[in-house]
Amino acid sequence: MTLTLLSQPAPLSSASSAIPRADSALRLSLHPVPNRRALVDRAWWPYSRNAAAELPGLIAAVDRLLDRVTLRIGVHGDMWQSLPRRIPARGRQIRISWSRHTDPRLITLSFDTGEPVVLLIIPSGTAVGAAEATLKLTGQDTADLTPDDIITLATLPSRPARARPFVRWPPAAQPTETTRPGRSSARHRP
Numbered sequence: 001m002t003l004t005l006l007s008q009p010a011p012l013s014s015a016s017s018a019i020p021r022a023d024s025a026l027r028l029s030l031h032p033v034p035n036r037r038a039l040v041d042r043a044w045w046p047y048s049r050n051a052a053a054e055l056p057g058l059i060a061a062v063d064r065l066l067d068r069v070t071l072r073i074g075v076h077g078d079m080w081q082s083l084p085r086r087i088p089a090r091g092r093q094i095r096i097s098w099s100r101h102t103d104p105r106l107i108t109l110s111f112d113t114g115e116p117v118v119l120l121i122i123p124s125g126t127a128v129g130a131a132e133a134t135l136k137l138t139g140q141d142t143a144d145l146t147p148d149d150i151i152t153l154a155t156l157p158s159r160p161a162r163a164r165p166f167v168r169w170p171p172a173a174q175p176t177e178t179t180r181p182g183r184s185s186a187r188h189r190p
Helices: 049-066 127-135 146-157
Strands: 004-006 019-025 028-030 042-044 071-078 086-089 093-101 106-111 117-121
Touching: 028 049, 028 117, 028 127, 042 127, 049 071, 049 086, 049 093, 049 106, 117 146, 127 146
Parallel strands: 004 019, 042 117, 071 093
Antiparallel strands: 019 028, 028 042, 071 106, 086 093, 106 117
8 A cells, every 4th residue: 555645635535545645744644544554544744742733634534534523532540731622623522531541552433434543643742753754654554563563663764774694602612522520521532
């Protein structure tokens, strides 16, 4: 699959339904058809930890891209500042539920229809290269990867390090007589 970076939000059409989308203004990677085998559906890179400032844009983008109506958002309470109980969105109030028993790196969006969407949250202070690599990686098949795996793979260097020549360790020694416990190393002649 190819990840498409959009500079402006674009309506989702049937022709583009197979292409994962990333809205660069919102820094969001989202696929219209979530992979139910994966632990995370895609990723989101907010600009800050201020929930009141960040969540309205996320809700609007997800509603538009998935053509669904977000009803509830679940977050880890300690990871956000200014965490309201409700956020207004297109004539409705979205309930924000929080817990300290969930993975702090995940956010769950629940809808009026269909399965919830779970996004990996890329911390706002993450370096651009690592964050973009995470957004791209979550655009691929991550069915067997945990959030830790995704973050680790995204932060690895993009080019493999130059291979060092093979060096045998310890260095091979010249063949010598071996001794067994209780025996002398000298050879006996018959």
